[in-house]
Amino acid sequence: xxxxxxxxxxxxxxxxxxxxxxxxxxxxxxxxxxxxxxxxxxxxxxxxxxxxxxxxxxxxxxxxxxxxxxxxxxxxxxxxxxxxxxxxxxxxxxxxxxxxxxxxxxxxxxxxxxxxxxxxxxxxxxxxxxxxxxxxxxxxxxxxxxxxxxxxxxxxxxxxxxxxxxxxxxxxxxxxxxxxxxxxxxxxxxxxxxxxxxxxxxxxxxxxxxxxxxxxxxxxxxxxxxxxxxxxxxxxxxxxxxxxxxxxxxxxxxxxxxxxxxxxxxxxxxxxxxxxxxxxxxxxxxxxxxxxxxxxxxxxxxxxxxxxxxxxxxxxxxxxxxxxxxxxxxxxxxxxxxxxxxxxxxxxxxxxxxxxxxxxxxxxxxxxxxxxxxxxxxxxxxxxxxxxxxxxxxxxxxxxxxxxxxxxxxxxxxxxxxxxxxxxxxxxxxxxxxxxxxxxxxxxxxxxxxxxxxxxxxxxxxxxxxxxxx
Numbered sequence: 001x002x003x004x005x006x007x008x009x010x011x012x013x014x015x016x017x018x019x020x021x022x023x024x025x026x027x028x029x030x031x032x033x034x035x036x037x038x039x040x041x042x043x044x045x046x047x048x049x050x051x052x053x054x055x056x057x058x059x060x061x062x063x064x065x066x067x068x069x070x071x072x073x074x075x076x077x078x079x080x081x082x083x084x085x086x087x088x089x090x091x092x093x094x095x096x097x098x099x100x101x102x103x104x105x106x107x108x109x110x111x112x113x114x115x116x117x118x119x120x121x122x123x124x125x126x127x128x129x130x131x132x133x134x135x136x137x138x139x140x141x142x143x144x145x146x147x148x149x150x151x152x153x154x155x156x157x158x159x160x161x162x163x164x165x166x167x168x169x170x171x172x173x174x175x176x177x178x179x180x181x182x183x184x185x186x187x188x189x190x191x192x193x194x195x196x197x198x199x200x201x202x203x204x205x206x207x208x209x210x211x212x213x214x215x216x217x218x219x220x221x222x223x224x225x226x227x228x229x230x231x232x233x234x235x236x237x238x239x240x241x242x243x244x245x246x247x248x249x250x251x252x253x254x255x256x257x258x259x260x261x262x263x264x265x266x267x268x269x270x271x272x273x274x275x276x277x278x279x280x281x282x283x284x285x286x287x288x289x290x291x292x293x294x295x296x297x298x299x300x301x302x303x304x305x306x307x308x309x310x311x312x313x314x315x316x317x318x319x320x321x322x323x324x325x326x327x328x329x330x331x332x333x334x335x336x337x338x339x340x341x342x343x344x345x346x347x348x349x350x351x352x353x354x355x356x357x358x359x360x361x362x363x364x365x366x367x368x369x370x371x372x373x374x375x376x377x378x379x380x381x382x383x384x385x386x387x388x389x390x391x392x393x394x395x396x397x398x399x400x401x402x403x404x405x406x407x408x409x410x411x412x413x414x415x416x417x418x419x420x421x422x423x424x425x426x427x428x429x430x431x432x433x434x435x436x437x438x439x440x441x442x443x444x445x446x447x448x449x450x451x452x453x454x455x456x457x458x459x460x461x462x463x464x465x466x467x468x469x470x
Contacts, residue, residue, distance in 0.1 A: 004026065004129070005026055005028075005119055006024065006025065006026025006027060006028040006029050006032065006117075006118045006119065007024070007025055007026055007118065007119050007120070007121040007122075007125055007126070008022060008023065008024040008025075008029075008032075008110060008113045008114065008118045008119070008120065008121060009022070009023060009110070009120060009121035009125075009126070009468050009469040010022055010023075010106050010107075010110055010468070010469050011023040011096070011126075011469030011470070012101065012106070012469065014103055014106075015103065016101060016102050016103055017101035018100075018101050019098055019099070019100070019101045020098075020099050020100065020101040020102070020105065020106040021096055021097065021098055021099075021469075022096070022097040022099065022106060022109050022110050022113060023094065023095075023096050023097075023121075023126060023469055024094065024095040024096070024097075024113060024118060025088070025089075025090045025092050025093070025094045025095075025121075025126055025129065026092055026093065026118070027092065027093060028093075028117065028118070029092070029093045029094055029095045029118075030046055030047060030082060030084070030093050030095060031047070032095070032113060032116045032117070032118055033046050033080060033082070033095035033097070034046035034047050035116055036059050036060060036061075036109075036112055036113065036116065037055070037057050037058070037059055037060075037078070037080050037097075038057055038058055038060060039055070039056070039057040040056070040057060040058070046080070046082055046095070049082055050082075051082060051083055051084035051087060052081075052082070052083055052084075052087065053081070053082055054079055054080070054081050055079065055080050055081075055082075056078075056079055057077075057078065057080065058071075058074045058075075058076070058077055058078065059074070059075045059076050059078050059080075059097060059099065059109050059112065060073040060074055060075060060112075061073050061075055061108070061112045061115075075105070075108050075109055075112060076099045076100055076105050076108075076109060077099075077100070078097050078098055078099045078109075079098040080095065080096070080097050080098065081095065081096045081098070082094075082095055083095075083096075086133070086135075089126060089130055089135065090126050090129040090130050090133060090135065091129065091130060091133030091134065091135045092129060092133065097109060097113075121468065121469070122463075122464075122468075123463070123464055123465070123466050123467060123468050123470075124145075124462075124463030124464060124465065124466025124467070124470060125463065126469070126470055127141050127144055127145075127463060127466055127470055128141075128459065128463040128466075131451060131459070131463075132459075137168050137450035137451050137452075138449070138450055138451025138454065138459070138462070139162060139167050139168055139171070139405075139408065139449050139450055139451070140162065140163055140165060140167075140168060141451075141462070141463070142162075142405055142407075142462065143159050143160075143162035143163040143167075144163060144466075144470065145465065145466055145470070146158070146159040146162070146229065146404065146405075147159035147160065147163060148467070148470070150229075151231060151273070151275070151280045152228070152231075152275050152279060152280045154228045154279070155228050155229050155280070155404075158225065158228055158229065158402050158404055159404075161401065161402070162404075166401050167401060167403075167408070167449070168450055170214075170218070170401060171446050171449050171450055172450070174211060174214065174215070174415075174446055175443055175446045175447065177207070177211060178211070178439055178442055178443045178446070179443055181204060181207070181435075181439055182436050182439045182440060182443070184200075185197075185432050185433065185435060185436050185439075186436065188200075188432070189432070189433055197432050200432065201426050201429075201432065204422075204426065204435070205423060205426045205427075208419050208422055208423055209423065211419060212416060212419050212420065212423070215412050215415055215416045215419070216416065218401060218403055218412055219403065219409055219412045219413060219416065221401065221402045221403050222403045222404070222406075222408075222409045224390065224402060225402040225403050225404035226404060226406075227312065227390055228280075228402065228404065229404040230280075230282075231273060231279075231280030231281060231282040232279065232280065232281050232282065232312045232313050232386070232390060233282050233284075233310065233311050233312045233313070234281045234282060234283045234284065234311060234312065234313045234314075234315060235283075235284045235286060235304075235307045235308055235311040235313075235314055235315070236248060236283065236284065236285050236286060236315045236317060237286055237304060237308060237314060237315070237316055237317070237331055238316060238317035238318060238319075238328075238331060238345075239319070239325070239327035239328055239331070240327075241319065242317045242318060242319040242345060243317050243319060243345040243371075244285055244286070244317045245270075245285055246345075247315070247317060247343065247345065247371070248270065248272065248283060248285040250376060250379065251272075251274050251276065251281070251283065251379070252272050252274055252283075270284070270285040271283065271284050271285075272285075276382075276383050276386070279383065279386060279387070281313075281386075284307050284311075286303065286304030286307055305334070308334055308335075308338070311338065312339065312390075313338075313339050313340075313341065313386065313389070313390075314335055314338050314339070314340045314341070315340075315341055315343055315382075316331060316332075316335065316340055316341070316342045316343065316362075316366075317343045317345050318342060318343065318344055318345060319345055320344045320345060320370075329361070332361055332362055335362070335366070339365070339389055339390070340362070340365070340366040340367070341366065341367040341368075341369060341382065341385050341386070341389070342362055342366050342367065342368045342369070343369055343370075343371045343378065343382070344368065344369065344370045344371065345371050345372070367385040367388075367389065369381045369382055369385060407448075407449075408449050411445050411446065411448045411449045412445075412446075412449075414441075414442075414445040415442045415445040415446050418438045418439070418441040418442035418445060419438070419439075419442050421438040422435050422438045422439055422442075425438070
């Protein structure tokens with residue numbers, strides 16, 4: 001057990017709300033809660049209550065010896081929960097005070113707790129203690145923060161999957177398989193008379209090839225996982241007055257961009273994050289791309305070109321009511337290596353630019369959708385096109401393991417490289433004792449995912465990104 005001093009923090013948001021929670025954790029938490037809490041009859045009872053029980057009463061800023069005057073010191077009417085070690089989030093004695101959610105009320109209760117000799121928790125310290133006390137491994141602790149910051153349904157499902165331990169279980173299984181082989185090699189070298197290595201290299205080669213295949217699949221899920229977690233960086237481009245800002249307004253559901261009939265109205269970058277039926281799009285509306293002598297508009301065009309380079313997805317808006325011109329073709333020339341969906345906009349008007357002539361000049365992998373921001377035509381088709389382009393028509397189920405953390409991806413890549421070295425040694429007919437070093441490196445790399453092979457500085461860095469009460 002990781003034993004340190006007692007800490008406290010406000011665990012709910014610092015804004016007026018219906019309920020606020022002050023969390024206390026550590027060896028003195030029950031004593032502190034007992035000193036500040038009393039029942040309606042004036043008794044302080046927490047020292048004698050069972051774990052995981054809820055009690056009604058009042059928080060006072062101090063409990064005088066004279067029972068008849070304790071009501072003069074009431075801060076708030078509360079419910080209080082006692083959770084005794086090790087059956088708590090942190091693995092330590094924990095007390096949670098559920099009070100009214102006013103900011104001032106929460107601050108006054110927290111001040112009373114701190115005055116009782118408790119230290120203010122650092123960001124993420126409750127979760128850090130849970131990790132250090134063995135209540136959760138590092139990957140599950142990181143999933144807690146991902147869960148809090150989930151921006152869409154699929155990111156939420158992925159976080160819940162990792163919080164349940166799906167990643168931990170898979171990593172633990174792979175480590176057990178690897179360490180078994182290390183133990184077998186070492187045992188055979190120590191006792192060659194009873195443990196034979198005949199045919200072992202072939203069997204190990206087959207087993208490690210299968211493990212490498214699993215790790216490759218896990219690593220390969222990172223790109224989709226990153227898009228699910230962080231959203232798809234999407235840039236809307238096209239020539240002036242093609243309908244880019246109208247499209248943004250339609251997707252956002254409100255008038256975020258100024259729309260006029262005057263070409264070049266949009267001069268600067270406008271960014272919004274939207275959820276399109278469960279998919280997060282980090283959308284950037286850009287200035288219309290054209291040759292111009294206007295200095296301000298020219299800067300906007302340059303910014304648009306920069307955003308095209310870094311985008312995961314380009315929505316290329318074409319005004320189909322007019323002929324394609326050099327401005328359209330200039331945009332097309334920059335899209336050869338990008339994922340592109342071409343939106344044939346203003347399809348409610350007579351179409352001059354047709355699909356057939358367009359297909360001969362746009363990238364082969366580009367999708368084409370007819371849209372109209374007047375009647376919201378094509379928005380559902382756009383969602384399906386994005387799913388097909390990034391997630392092969394369907395997003396991963398909540399039971400399927402998806403890697404969303406770059407730290408996990410790097411550890412898996414290091415594991416894969418170590419195992420490939422073992423395979424190379426087998427192919428080169430090296431002695432079996434050469435395998436152990438690389439197998440142990442693979443074992444250690446996987447351990448870093450769960451926090452079993454990390455130093456204190458990395459642990460501190462990870463938990464410093466958590467919010468104060470978590």
